[in-house]
Amino acid sequence: MTFAIPNFDLSAFVAATLAEDLGTGLPGGGRDVTSESVIASDTRFAGVMDTRDAITVAGLPIAAAFFRALDPAMEIAILVDEGAQVPGGTLLMRMAGNARALLTAERSALNTVQHLSGIATLTRRYVDAMNGHATLLDTRKTIPGLRHLEKYATRTGGAQNHRMGLWDAAMIKDNHVLVAGGVGPAVARARDAGVAQIICEVDRLDQIEPAIAAGAHHLLLDNMGPDLLREAVALVAGRVPTEASGGVNLDTIGAIAASGVTYVSVGRLTQSAPAADIGLDFTPL
Template sequence: MTSSPRTPGTPPARPVELTLLPLGSRPADEPVGGGCGSGCGCGDGHDEELGLDPLECGLDPDLAALLAAGGLDPVRVEDIAHLAVEEDLDNGVDLTTVATVPEEAVSTGDFTARQAGTVAGLHIAEAVLSVVCTDEFEVERHVADGDRVEPGQVLLSVTGRTRDLLTGERSALNLLCRLSGVATATRAWADALGDTGTSVRDTRKTTPGLRALEKYAVRCGGGVNHRMSLSDAALIKDNHVVAAGGVAEAFRRVRAEFPGVPVEVEVDRLDQIEPVLAEGADLLLLDNFSPELTAEAVRLVAGRAELESSGRLTLADAPAYAATGVDYLAVGALTHSAPILDIGLDLREADTAEGGD
């Protein structure tokens, strides 16, 4: 296979053969005691190594390990991959590809950046291809999630049946472009904050069903995650305060009901801070505070709790907020408003042929 160009300092691409789970053959459908089925590459012992149930694991074990190392659940990623491809096929076939591409044709395709940014979701794109491909395919990984990339840079090369590559192309790119867009937006905030000690972090304003992936992309971009769900930690906001009859009362009720969980409390005035600190809040969310009021809150709290700024924050204002000494900037736009990073899949015309060696 012809090697793809790589930028200086980028580790050489390494080919990897992936064992596939055929589309429509779900491990959960296998009889109990039947293992992963013929479409799964898990093998014996991987459930102990990766913490996966062999009856549920359908991805190549090495790919599953890479996903797990990034803090992602391989089974959930596989489910999302199936959903994306099945939505695109809608119980039919890829009409254009079936009509124009010989069944035996094999090609190499390059996932290539069309613009500069930070990449995230390469292994997720591989997972999509693994559920749509009807035969084993080979990948060459030229960059890693979290790397900065430039226009024209090849990110991932895939060799397999041409029909399969084209059928899975859009589903893989939808996720890869979306997650890379989130990572790129996050990287802009992380760069603006620099080494100030203030971190940018996400919110729960995520795409339904894609929260784990989008929060992973935030990490790839240099941000940190807030809670993953309503059950991770308590966050007392204005409506909870109204329902409980006051900020301090809301805090006391949460602490009494769930004594072991961290509690964050939203405040929108300086005079609310001291009563909540006296109750023992772990973190205060400063809602719509100006940089000047934020600096005053930092002095008032004096390290007794962590502080997070939220509400109408802009990238231009990030250095001013960081200069106050606040711990976090909560930016919902990382996930709810990030534009995609433009990435395409280009087949190498010279490599397209009927059959293969």
């Protein structure tokens, strides 16, 4: 798949991440003291990045950007596509260039690829467990500052992005309902404010009709088991999309997805994904 992250400034992310690692602006900072003291400035290395785990790959173009930020002439060959499912032992990237640049960028590049591939890999496991039923959604349970990257990784693993933030849809949840005095009044207020996309959480069947009648465009069916979800889907009768949320894990998602809902959202994709075991080895040229 083609690498693209809308509204994400890759150059700024790379620069900020390297500056953090180098201590730019701090007393004595702005350099890699180990590489500068141990490796001659004109030394060249070749390197290979590989995975020790079976993974769904995500983030290799970002890794390449780290290396090229420090050595624009770096020779880089990305060996697998984003979104590829590969077995352990697969070579992901080859590179050759200035040794100091490679060593300085190594950890930032690996951290990014390990994290994003971990998310993409877990996402793919959830997609596979759904057996073709419904569409998997991510959530806003992301690490601050990394939302665009993490939601890129869930897309790469086969999910669809839910809201990117608080701005692109109204999500009426129990606390909003409590303050507004009910599901119907809460949805009506969002409708009257001209909100283009209104998602309303319901946790009881008797909330479905008031939400739809008031103008909800999408119902989030919260913490309902498969039997109750089937009842809810029957009541909605295709008038708006339905989303199952809460209590979803790899053991339960198959039955939840098969209940007839349009979507299943899973916070664990970004909240709990383990890093992939990916390494990088160098040899002098």
